[in-house]
Amino acid sequence: MTTSGTTLRERKKLRTRQALVETAISIFGERGFDATPLDALLEEVEVSRRTFFRNFRSKEDVALAAVKELWSAYLDVLDETEKSGPLADVFRDAMLATLDRMDENWYQRFPATLRLIDESPSLNGHTLLHCAETEAEVVRRLGEPSLELRLLVEFCVAAWRCALDEWLPDCAPGELPGHVRRAFAAMDKSLRLRA
Known part of the structure; x- marks a missing residue:
């Protein structure tokens, strides 16, 4: 020992x-x-x-280790987080705290993992399944599932994906949290866009 x-x-x-x-x-x-x-x-x-x-x-499981590590840590952080105020803010803050826990090694593996997912239909499908399972787990941990809660989780996942799209060209570790903040801030405005 x-x-x-x-x-x-x-x-x-x-x-x-x-x-x-x-x-x-x-x-x-x-x-x-x-x-x-x-x-x-x-x-x-x-x-x-x-x-x-x-x-x-x-083989998919090892290729997606960085993705699974992120979402496992996110669920842990979400469990530790006090749930008060707007839930979108709770979800955002939990993601920011999760990103703060990720080490330099993770920040090197994660963009490479995302590129693998983008290039492989089988990995992409595996990732979508894992994402759906994680979303369902978030809803389950927050109590009684409702249409509003499920939609909010979907909107938060969409904000996360938009933040990743903004971050991916450069992949600077310190910049991902800023992209997350901007994407979540834009979420409310985007839902009020008019034709």
Whole structure:
């Protein structure tokens, strides 16, 4: 046991997981997600299928690690957040707090992951499913589902996607929160646009 409270086995498992994630992003980025078999990743990291499947459910799962890490942290932050005032502000503030928790390594992997998603129909579909599951979980954690709550969650996800579109050309880590603030601020005005 170390002073950080993790065993040697836990640290080794974490290193293997990190190697799989980082190598997956690199190798899928070079060769294409759909064109790269899982065995190529396993060979590159020198792990067995058994080891891989102890860490991830699928090839898609490892490719989307940065996305899943973000939304897992978001749900944790949302649970910790006091829910008072406009819910759109609660959702925005939870996203800003989540982004603040992400480390430099995540900020390097995340844009590469988004590019992989954009280039792969199968990853795109997997991401849409994960997004729908996360949205449903947000609604569930806030209580009784209603049309208004479901719409608000959809609007917040749309604001997040617009913030990402604004951020993606440069991908400067410190700039993503500003794009999130601007997208959420524009949400109310956009709903009141007139023909």
